[in-house]
Amino acid sequence: MMNKEETINRIKESLQKMDGAIQELEAIQESIKEFGKLSGDEDILAPISNGIFVEASLKNNKTLKINIGDGVIVDKTIPEAQELIKKQISEINKSKEKAVSEYNKVKNV
Numbered sequence: 001m002m003n004k005e006e007t008i009n010r011i012k013e014s015l016q017k018m019d020g021a022i023q024e025l026e027a028i029q030e031s032i033k034e035f036g037k038l039s040g041d042e043d044i045l046a047p048i049s050n051g052i053f054v055e056a057s058l059k060n061n062k063t064l065k066i067n068i069g070d071g072v073i074v075d076k077t078i079p080e081a082q083e084l085i086k087k088q089i090s091e092i093n094k095s096k097e098k099a100v101s102e103y104n105k106v107k108n109v
Contacts, residue, residue, distance in 0.1 A: 004106060004107075004109065007106050008103065008106055008107060011099050011102055011103045011106065012103070014099050015096060015099050015100070015103070018092050018095060018096050018099070019096075021092055022089055022092055022093070025085050025088055025089050025092075026089070028085055029082060029085045029086075032064070032078055032081050032082055032085070033078075033082070035061060035064075035078070036061060036078040038058060038061045039061070040058060040059070040060060040061040040062070041057075041058065041059075042057070042058045043055060043056070043057055043058070044056055044057075044058050061078075062077065062078070063075045063076065063077055063078075064076050064077075064078065064081045066081060066084065
């Protein structure tokens with residue numbers, strides 16, 4: 001069983017990870033927004049791995065390919081993708097609220 005200090009540290013780490021996830025999702029939202037502004041007939045750099053890109057020609061800027069798990073990829077419009085990201089941020093914020101509540105309970109014991 002964890003002592004009070006270990007529990008507090010675990011919760012703080014979880015909160016930091018959730019904040020990082022939210023920042024990443026917000027950056028993705030901004031990228032999606034900017035992607036929608038493209039003409040749909042442009043040359044772009046497409047990432048194939050962390051820090052590795054290929055030159056590509058954009059054919060369609062109206063839909064995005066989204067991995068929904070288990071290697072299943074679906075088409076989503078930009079508004080649908082933005083809504084998906086918004087829901088993910090909302091879920092993380094709910095988890096953060098629970099973690100803060102737990103933190104306050106542990107800290108005040």
